[in-house]
Amino acid sequence: MSQYVLRRLLIAIPSLLGISAVLFFVLALAPGDPFSELATNPNVPPEVQAALRAKFGLDDPIYLRYLHWLSAMMHGDWGFSFVSRMDVDKLILQRLPTTLYVIGSAQILALLVAIPVGVYAATKPYSVFDQVANTLAFVGFSLPTFFTGILFILIFSVTLDWLPFVYTTDINATGIRWVLEMIRQAIMPVAVLGLFQAASMTRFVRSAMLDVIRLDYVTTARAKGLGQATVIVKHVMRNAMIPVVTLIALQMPAVFGGAIVTEQIFRIPGIGSLLISSILSNDTPVVMAVTFVFACLVVLFNLIADVLYGWLDPRISFR
Numbered sequence: 001m002s003q004y005v006l007r008r009l010l011i012a013i014p015s016l017l018g019i020s021a022v023l024f025f026v027l028a029l030a031p032g033d034p035f036s037e038l039a040t041n042p043n044v045p046p047e048v049q050a051a052l053r054a055k056f057g058l059d060d061p062i063y064l065r066y067l068h069w070l071s072a073m074m075h076g077d078w079g080f081s082f083v084s085r086m087d088v089d090k091l092i093l094q095r096l097p098t099t100l101y102v103i104g105s106a107q108i109l110a111l112l113v114a115i116p117v118g119v120y121a122a123t124k125p126y127s128v129f130d131q132v133a134n135t136l137a138f139v140g141f142s143l144p145t146f147f148t149g150i151l152f153i154l155i156f157s158v159t160l161d162w163l164p165f166v167y168t169t170d171i172n173a174t175g176i177r178w179v180l181e182m183i184r185q186a187i188m189p190v191a192v193l194g195l196f197q198a199a200s201m202t203r204f205v206r207s208a209m210l211d212v213i214r215l216d217y218v219t220t221a222r223a224k225g226l227g228q229a230t231v232i233v234k235h236v237m238r239n240a241m242i243p244v245v246t247l248i249a250l251q252m253p254a255v256f257g258g259a260i261v262t263e264q265i266f267r268i269p270g271i272g273s274l275l276i277s278s279i280l281s282n283d284t285p286v287v288m289a290v291t292f293v294f295a296c297l298v299v300l301f302n303l304i305a306d307v308l309y310g311w312l313d314p315r316i317s318f319r
Contacts, residue, residue, distance in 0.1 A: 008306045012299050019295040020073075024066045027288055069288070079285030083278070088289045092271055096293070098169060099270035102189050103259050107248075109194030110201055115244075117198075118205025122213060123232060133202060140199025145192050145258045149265040152188045163188055167268040189266045193258055197251065204247050208240040242309060249305035252298045 060068070072079070078088040121130040157165035164185045171181045212218065213236050221231045260272035267273070271290050278286035 005303075005307060008303050012303055015299055016296060017070075019299075020070065020292055021066060023288060023291050023295070024069060025062065027284055027291075028062050028065065073292075078289045081278075081283055081286050083281045083283045083286070088285050091274070091286065092289060092293060095269060095271040095274050098167075098268060099259060099263070099272060102186060102193065102262070102268060102270065103255060105186060105190040106193035106197065106259075107255065109190060110197035111248075113195070113198040114201030114205055118202045119209055119232065119237065121202070122206045122209030123228075125210065130206075133206075137199045137202045140195055141203075143196075144261075145196050146261050146265060148196065149188070149192045149262055152192060153265070156188060165266060167266045169269055189262050189268060192262055192265075193255065196258060197255060200251070201244070201247065205240070205244055208243045209236060212236050212240045245305050245308045249302045252301045253294075256294050256297065 069079070076089070078092070080086075081088050081091055084091055117133050121127075121133045124130055153165040156163045165188070167185050167189065171178055171185075213232075218231060218235055221235050222228075226235075256272070259270070260275060262268070263270045263272035264276060271293065275287065275290040277283075278290065
């Protein structure tokens with residue numbers, strides 16, 4: 001298993017290098033300049049502008065700028081935010097825990113809903129439960145997160161006044177009350193993201209279970225006198241979860257994309273909202289760093305999926 005993980009790590013390194021090169025060249029060729037405000041500011045002398053551009057290498061050839069950026073990243077220097085006036089790594093570390101908290105909670109909610117509903121629907125195909133679950137799943141992944149987010153705000157914040165619609169990290173409370181307030185304000189964004197992911201996962205879990213549940217070895221297990229629960233949990237679910245793990249890994253970019261929209265709706269101070277504000281202000285170092293962090297997280301989740309493959313099916317780790 002250790003060699004299997006090492007091979008996957010070696011594959012991830014060139015993937016990240018390729019992603020970083022594409023991101024850097026696309027952002028470098030895009031219109032806009034992080035020093036555009038300085039060019040129109042009469043209080044900044046031209047020689048100061050030239051000195052700043054030379055310091056940050058903005059007039060160097062694009063390939064040299066990329067090599068300088070890559071070397072600096074490897075040494076822990078992620079650049080400097082021209083808008084926030086602080087180091088990019090500190091800026092991201094302030095926002096990243098909130099994003100991971102919301103996304104992680106949403107994924108846990110999606111799994112807690114999709115796996116039991118999908119498994120039970122597969123064991124009772126074309127029943128009333130199965131038809132209701134399929135209908136709700138179709139509705140769930142047909143509605144975009146920006147629509148359900150606004151709908152949740154109108155119902156639970158404006159009409160019922162149960163939940164706050166603005167997420168804040170500056171809660172004036174301590175102890176258990178602080179924890180409860182954090183959970184309370186995260187309910188709507190987590191539900192929006194989690195239920196959207198759960199809708200497509202439920203359909204996929206049901207389909208994967210139906211493919212496996214009809215195989216001969218499942219019939220043999222039942223013929224040996226094993227109970228329904230034992231057959232489903234030990235013999236069907238483990239094999240059916242392999243394509244589900246693939247789906248979850250491939251959906252991670254969509255999860256982060258949905259998180260960006262959700263953070264804007266609920267004013268969550270995460271790296272998604274940081275990315276939007278940095279794009280609008282042409283803060284290129286922050287845009288580059290945030291998109292690269294998203295890429296690293298996607299590669300990381302795919303690596304975790306590869307490890308789970310080896311655990312679900314030990315034959316994979318020896319290939």
